[in-house]
Amino acid sequence: MGLRVSEFFTSVQGEGMWVGVPSTFVRLSGCNLRCVWCDTPYASWAPEGPVMEVDAILDEILQGGADHVVITGGEPMLFEETVTLAQRLKEAGKVITIETAGTVYRPVVADLMSISPKLAHSTPSGSLARPGFELPESWIQRHERDRLQPEVLNRLLEEYENVQLKFVVASEEDLAEIETLLSNLNERAAKCVVLMPEGTSAERVQATAKWLVPHCIARNWRLSPRFHIDLFGDKRGT
Ligand code: SF4
Numbered sequence: 001m002g003l004r005v006s007e008f009f010t011s012v013q014g015e016g017m018w019v020g021v022p023s024t025f026v027r028l029s030g031c032n033l034r035c036v037w038c039d040t041p042y043a044s045w046a047p048e049g050p051v052m053e054v055d056a057i058l059d060e061i062l063q064g065g066a067d068h069v070v071i072t073g074g075e076p077m078l079f080e081e082t083v084t085l086a087q088r089l090k091e092a093g094k095v096i097t098i099e100t101a102g103t104v105y106r107p108v109v110a111d112l113m114s115i116s117p118k119l120a121h122s123t124p125s126g127s128l129a130r131p132g133f134e135l136p137e138s139w140i141q142r143h144e145r146d147r148l149q150p151e152v153l154n155r156l157l158e159e160y161e162n163v164q165l166k167f168v169v170a171s172e173e174d175l176a177e178i179e180t181l182l183s184n185l186n187e188r189a190a191k192c193v194v195l196m197p198e199g200t201s202a203e204r205v206q207a208t209a210k211w212l213v214p215h216c217i218a219r220n221w222r223l224s225p226r227f228h229i230d231l232f233g234d235k236r237g238t
Pocket residue numbers: 031032033034035037038039040041043044045073074075101118
């Protein structure tokens with residue numbers, strides 16, 4: 001079996017509750033969604049990388065040396081062996097973050113369940129489909145059908161001690177959509193919201209962040225920097 005891995009890298013966490021924490025990242029390839037602005041199409045739209053056994057993945061991660069390990073994707077919760085990988089990392093003393101869109105449940109060990117539910121602006125359409133990638137119409141329908149799964153989100157919110165709901169936000173419509181989603185989730189959800197300003201350049205992220213400050217204050221939502229974009233821009237392996 002094994003897991004397809006698109007990359008390993010060690011950096012500092014760029015977003016969310018543990019921003020700035022040195023972390024070794026493993027990016028699993030394969031995703032059940034096709035976000036139009038996906039910044040890792042090599043792990044979703046066109047999954048790449050070798051299939052590796054869990055033991056080999058573990059060795060690579062341990063060479064990274066960081067106490068924190070982020071299992072990201074793609075969508076790591078698609079794969080049964082993600083559960084085994086996380087368990088082995090826990091036994092090795094690592095602090096584990098799972099990065100997921102929150103559409104699939106698995107009983108995976110995680111010190112931080114980092115969920116990025118996908119809002120309407122993620123859905124590709126004919127005119128917005130990514131240049132260079134083919135996307136059958138059925139995928140567009142599948143993305144729209146699957147991108148929000150309140151039952152899965154509620155289960156993750158109930159079962160994990162540390163949870164964040166990270167939303168990429170670009171407009172007031174996004175804020176309204178988040179509030180609608182929260183009204184369909186359990187009470188804890190509103191306390192776990194972290195907004196991430198949309199943008200692939202430091203200038204764009206800062207402009208969106210400034211606009212979001214009063215909205216976050218009004219709702220008691222956290223605003224996250226996007227440290228890796230400030231430092232490195234929209235660059236792979238950072
Ligand atoms: S869920 Fe994540 S990896 Fe999958 S397409 Fe969307 S942004 Fe890309």
